[in-house]
Amino acid sequence: MSYLTRRQVLGIALAGLSLKFARAADTDQSRMIVRSPFPTDFEMPLDGFTEAITPIDHFFVRCHTNIPKVNLKTWSLKVDGVVNRPLTLTMDELRKLPRTELVGVLECAGNNRAFYQPHVAGTQWSYGGAGNGRWAGVRLRDVLEETGVKSSAKQVLFNGADTPLGTMEHLRRGITVEKALHPDTLLAYELNGQPLPVMHGFPVRIVVPGWAGDSWIKWLQHIEVLDHEHDGFWMKSAYRYPKSTVNPGATVNPADTVPVTSLGVKSVIAKPAAGPMTANSVTIAGAAWSDGSPVTGVDVSTDGGQHWTSATLGKDLGRYSWRLWEFDWTPGPEGQYMLMSRAHTASGAVQPLEQQWNPGGYLWNVTPRVSVQVGPESYRRTCFVCHDGHMMQTQRLTRAQWEKEVGKMGNWGARVNPEDRESIIDFLSGTFK
Numbered sequence: 194m195s196y197l198t199r200r201q202v203l204g205i206a207l208a209g210l211s212l213k214f215a216r217a218a219d220t221d222q223s224r225m226i227v228r229s230p231f232p233t234d235f236e237m238p239l240d241g242f243t244e245a246i247t248p249i250d251h252f253f254v255r256c257h258t259n260i261p262k263v264n265l266k267t268w269s270l271k272v273d274g275v276v277n278r279p280l281t282l283t284m285d286e287l288r289k290l291p292r293t294e295l296v297g298v299l300e301c302a303g304n305n306r307a308f309y310q311p312h313v314a315g316t317q318w319s320y321g322g323a324g325n326g327r328w329a330g331v332r333l334r335d336v337l338e339e340t341g342v343k344s345s346a347k348q349v350l351f352n353g354a355d356t357p358l359g360t361m362e363h364l365r366r367g368i369t370v371e372k373a374l375h376p377d378t379l380l381a382y383e384l385n386g387q388p389l390p391v392m393h394g395f396p397v398r399i400v401v402p403g404w405a406g407d408s409w410i411k412w413l414q415h416i417e418v419l420d421h422e423h424d425g426f427w428m429k430s431a432y433r434y435p436k437s438t439v440n441p442g443a444t445v446n447p448a449d450t451v452p453v454t455s456l457g458v459k460s461v462i463a464k465p466a467a468g469p470m471t472a473n474s475v476t477i478a479g480a481a482w483s484d485g486s487p488v489t490g491v492d493v494s495t496d497g498g499q500h501w502t503s504a505t506l507g508k509d510l511g512r513y514s515w516r517l518w519e520f521d522w523t524p525g526p527e528g529q530y531m532l533m534s535r536a537h538t539a540s541g542a543v544q545p546l547e548q549q550w551n552p553g554g555y556l557w558n559v560t561p562r563v564s565v566q567v568g569p570e571s572y573r574r575t576c577f578v579c580h581d582g583h584m585m586q587t588q589r590l591t592r593a594q595w596e597k598e599v600g601k602m603g604n605w606g607a608r609v610n611p612e613d614r615e616s617i618i619d620f621l622s623g624t625f626k
């Protein structure tokens with residue numbers, strides 16, 4: 194009998210893990226925040242908002258139930274309802290229609306839900322329930338025109354291949370006929386130049402640019418044109434937003450709500466992180482998007498909203514895309530600084546300074562606030578010669594230990610001016626303790 198070495202055991206365990214991931218995921222879980230292993234909800238980390246296009250292995254995932262494996266050989270897309278000529282399309286037939294593409298933000302309606310006060314039940318997304326993809330496929334309009342939509346049509350309902358769990362109703366979401374016939378609403382079969390990944394709806398999903406993710410049905414297999422508004426659970430009870438302002442924590446009568454549709458204007462600060470500044474200067478950076486009205490500017494404040502300065506915008510990838518922005522900042526004297534960003538659009542929409550609470554925790558888009566602490570000039574000019582601030586940030590030392598440490602650094606060659614010593618130790622021992 195032979196025993197496995199630790200290395201062998203580890204190797205087998207890792208092989209098992211990667212096998213499992215290969216089966217379950219197109220997404221590299223190691224880069225994602227797992228909000229729920231099942232049903233699968235993976236969040237993009239904050240640094241994803243510095244990427245112009247979100248790579249597939251960085252793209253958030255939101256599933257209500259299982260992830261179906263669709264077999265293209267047996268798959269087809271049925272289109273019926275109040276149409277003159279119901280249709281069934283294979284992938285080959287779909288691909289023969291004119292191909293079109295756009296870059297667009299997919300954002301979960303419940304993104305940032307974790308920030309609502311009072312708290313709201315549901316997936317506790319921080320910022321990363323959003324991604325910016327290059328979607329390619331055909332116009333939904335082209336398919337609907339082939340079927341001939343009757344004038345009585347009101348809503349277009351989408352049905353995916355995932356199956357309900359327990360006694361829940363099958364997830365079906367509808368969009369207005371107007372949005373369905375909009376030339377930018379797509380039946381997408383590609384993301385970032387690749388066949389749509391399984392997790393993101395292979396073989397076809399609906400892309401409803403400017404609208405929240407709940408309308409972007411994945412694993413599409415049936416499109417039904419209705420002459421009424423679908424009154425299933427997922428339209429009637431879920432994904433609804435109050436028609437008017439409600440008090441935080443209030444219960445809202447369903448009659449006073451409407452379905453979630455458009456996203457609001459929003460910017461996100463990807464860096465720096467909140468906490469002590471780790472360098473003398475920093476590029477404040479992030480992304481900004483809206484409901485499809487072009488983002489025309491992002492203003493940045495470093496003093497809690499008293500003064501605003503325009504950030505530099507990155508490349509314009511189209512009106513549904515997010516736009517990267519950045520702002521170089523060298524802080525003034527020691528102290529606490531509140532960084533904020535505020536996007537505005539061509540239609541005159543401005544990112545709000547206060548968030549409206551709502552019972553579903555949807556459509557969070559308030560100006561982000563990141564509080565950073567700037568050390569005294571003495572600390573910055575002495576310690577940042579050799580360190581970025583991360584080394585100091587990971588220490589938990591008493592004042593006596595910090596005194597010793599500063600002495601040790603002096604022995605290693607750091608130039609610590611005698612008149613700076615006290616203020617450096619004050620800051621270190623008051624901050625990293």
Ligand SMILES: Nc1nc2c(c(=O)[nH]1)N[C@H]1C(S)=C(S)[C@@H](COP(=O)(O)O)O[C@H]1N2
Binds near residue numbers: 300352354364409
């Ligand atoms: N068939 C189906 N489509 C779906 C969902 C789902 O659970 N099943 N989730 C929706 C929600 S709530 C969101 S936010 C997006 C997430 O898309 P992603 O997983 O590609 O990021 O898909 C939408 N489409």
Ligand SMILES: [Mo]
Binds near residue numbers: 255302406407
């Ligand atoms: Mo969502």
